[in-house]
Amino acid sequence: MRFLSFPLLLLLLSAVAVFIAGDGAGAAILGLDLHHRFSPTVRHWFDSRGFGGASGWPENGTAEYYAALAAHDRALHGRSLSSSPPDLTFSEGNVTIRITSLSFLHYAMVTVGTPGATFLVALDTGSDLFWLPCDCYGCASSSSLNSMPDFQVSLYSPNASVTSHAVPCNSNFCEQQKTGCSGVTSSCPYKVVYVSNDTSSSGIFVEDVMFFRTEDTQSEIVEARIIFGCGQDQTGAFLEHAAPNGLLGLGMEKVSVPSILSSAGFTSNSFSMCFGHDDIGRISFGDKGSLDQDETPFNVDQLHPKYNINIIGMLVGNSAIDADFSALVDTGTSFTYFIEPIYSQLSKAFHEQVQDKQYTTDSKIPFEYCYIMSSGTSNVPTVTLTTSSGSPFPVNYPIIAFPVQANELAYCFAVAKGDKLNIIGQNFLTGLQVVFDRERMILGWKKVSCYDVKNSGSLPTTPRNSSSSHPGAAGPNINRPEARKETGSNNQVTVATSPANYSTNLMNNLILLLFLLHLINI
Known part of the structure; x- marks a missing residue:
């Protein structure tokens, strides 16, 4: 038997160890669709069950819609997010x-x-x-x-x-x-x-x-x-x-x-959220993102763990702003809120580079800097946050736009003055796949289309290989998805009760390890 050199032995064993560890970390990614509170899906759910009031919800893209979201945020922040x-x-x-x-x-x-x-x-x-x-x-x-x-x-x-x-x-x-x-x-x-x-x-x-x-x-x-x-x-x-x-x-x-x-x-101990442009998105449990994503470490208080990150700079158009603050990444907040002096530094830098006429909005909308859109288009300054890792966090949608009268649109810089916390809300997260990696304790992000996610569909409602009854199994009159056949159908679905392919891949890895051990005659 030909013996392998010691460096090559270490290399092979390290490769197998990484392969096996990576396989465990690469367990299934399990997904669910996200629906905004004012989405057609949620509206239909409320109306169909008699809760009432959904018919009066504001239409997306109107001033009333943004005012309702701002009211949501005010109610949320009034409950002391930080304590x-x-x-x-x-x-x-x-x-x-x-x-x-x-x-x-x-x-x-x-x-x-x-x-x-x-x-x-x-x-x-x-x-x-x-x-x-x-x-x-x-x-x-x-x-x-x-x-x-x-x-x-x-x-x-x-x-x-x-x-x-x-x-x-x-x-x-x-x-x-x-x-x-x-x-x-x-x-x-x-x-x-x-x-x-x-x-x-x-x-x-x-x-x-x-x-x-x-x-x-x-x-x-x-x-x-x-x-x-x-x-x-x-x-x-x-x-x-x-x-x-x-x-x-x-x-x-x-x-x-x-x-x-x-x-x-x-x-894996990670999940991602992706927010689309029409009130639909995706949450993916086990998703650790991709190798080409940008990322930054969480700044976690061990006594009160939250998804905080550190920001060390802001870029608005051609203006660079030095900064050093922590912000909560909160998918439950509609807009982004910064406390002073960060708010004034950012919003004034934006305002100084806008050439459109300023517009006075409804007082229910909490944005200070709003403008009349010129001929349907305007040169809106770009906004980017620089995180503590040095990675740029791009703000794809720093503004909201809404009609004010026939053939006229207004838009606002969708950042408001915060009271106690700096909060990066959903408007700064839209258009990104945002990864909450709790194993590595990092936040990751990448520009993606939320509509590329595949295999969204109905789920089974009956136990596998079971014809047994159970007392009260019919239960209340509840809304159930359509059942899927397991065999004899073009819609055949395999039901996994453990991480997908994990046991098979682990066995393959063990066989590979034994083969390598045989090669080196241990």
């Missing part, structure tokens, strides 16, 4: 989490349980817990049901799902040592208190399957077991439809869906 202890109680105790945002900007359709029930859940990067209205005795949905006999809305019930299990007190997830919860059979209770008008959600933790579709050419359905809150009692703004069909937190703590998916091996 939130990161604890969650697992019982009806006095110490509760105060989650940062409440007036939610984006929603996603999720399918949970067997048979599957579909929910339109609010998405929130400022909180952690995923909860659904469940066996309600105090929910917005149940309040509507009392007065509308024919009203249909998705409600989760553990008894209606054959794959549901209660999370007991002795579960590591429950952390019963903090709550006095005890016993193997006792269910683990939770309570989350939000910073607004005695708003909360409480109930018990359950575990059930949540369906995703992989984002690859061989699209598969993945059944991921997720622990979430069975929200039996909601108070405050939740009774006023702030999140009538549940809330999915995207924060850094272990109770969030991204954390659960990664700890179970379904995905």
